[in-house]
Amino acid sequence: MKIFLDTANLEEIKKGVEWGIVDGVTTNPTLVAKEGADFKQRVKEICDLVKGPVSAEVIALDYEGMVKEARELASISEYVVVKIPMTPDGIKAVKTLSREGIKTNVTLVFSPAQAILAAKAGATYVSPFVGRMDDISNDGMRMLSEIVEIYNNYGFETEIIAASIRHPMHVIEAALMGVDIVTMPFEVLEKMFKHPMTDIGIERFLSDWKKYLEKVKK
Numbered sequence: 001m002k003i004f005l006d007t008a009n010l011e012e013i014k015k016g017v018e019w020g021i022v023d024g025v026t027t028n029p030t031l032v033a034k035e036g037a038d039f040k041q042r043v044k045e046i047c048d049l050v051k052g053p054v055s056a057e058v059i060a061l062d063y064e065g066m067v068k069e070a071r072e073l074a075s076i077s078e079y080v081v082v083k084i085p086m087t088p089d090g091i092k093a094v095k096t097l098s099r100e101g102i103k104t105n106v107t108l109v110f111s112p113a114q115a116i117l118a119a120k121a122g123a124t125y126v127s128p129f130v131g132r133m134d135d136i137s138n139d140g141m142r143m144l145s146e147i148v149e150i151y152n153n154y155g156f157e158t159e160i161i162a163a164s165i166r167h168p169m170h171v172i173e174a175a176l177m178g179v180d181i182v183t184m185p186f187e188v189l190e191k192m193f194k195h196p197m198t199d200i201g202i203e204r205f206l207s208d209w210k211k212y213l214e215k216v217k218k
Helices: 010-019 029-035 039-050 063-074 088-099 112-120 130-135 140-154 168-176 186-192 196-217
Strands: 002-006 024-026 054-057 080-085 104-109 125-128 159-162 181-184
Touching: 002 010, 002 186, 010 039, 010 186, 024 039, 024 181, 029 039, 039 054, 039 063, 054 104, 063 080, 063 088, 080 088, 088 104, 088 112, 104 112, 112 125, 112 140, 125 140, 130 140, 130 168, 140 159, 140 168, 159 168, 168 181, 168 186, 181 186
Parallel strands: 002 024, 002 181, 024 054, 054 080, 080 104, 104 125, 125 159, 159 181
Antiparallel strands: none
């Protein structure tokens, strides 16, 4: 399973890359706006850091506008993946872009039916939003599981990105069902390191080592 960070913050990305566990990044205009950065410049900076798939979202909602923006974004770096919304025009754009060899990530997916359309159009990635489904009292993980099963049934090459991740259990459940990628906020990645037994073990080790040193000095 690959791990992507869902952020536009360069410091967070640098830490993840330094840890050696981040394979890519997903962004959107909202995340970039929070950083007060120029959109295209920030996308390039992220690509230079990660040297892996970096999803950058189009703003246009019409077919022609999406295709035009997608070509511009793809020219920024070989690592750019263009995020396209799950709409009829979006799927039409994905079909065109896939023929041109431009990688796409169909975003705002909330059902297996939508995921089928994304795969049929030739999307490189599809992003089902798990947490947002949970937010409206629907089972986001069940949706994700159904998409995994459907894709396995037909051998679709589109990779599944579990998105809108809220906590480490979302990551674990996605991994258990064989999801290709999980994209998460940096704070969720940090939480994956933590366990009280690890903290207790480290404290005990340090305490025992301190006692050993004191004994040796005597």
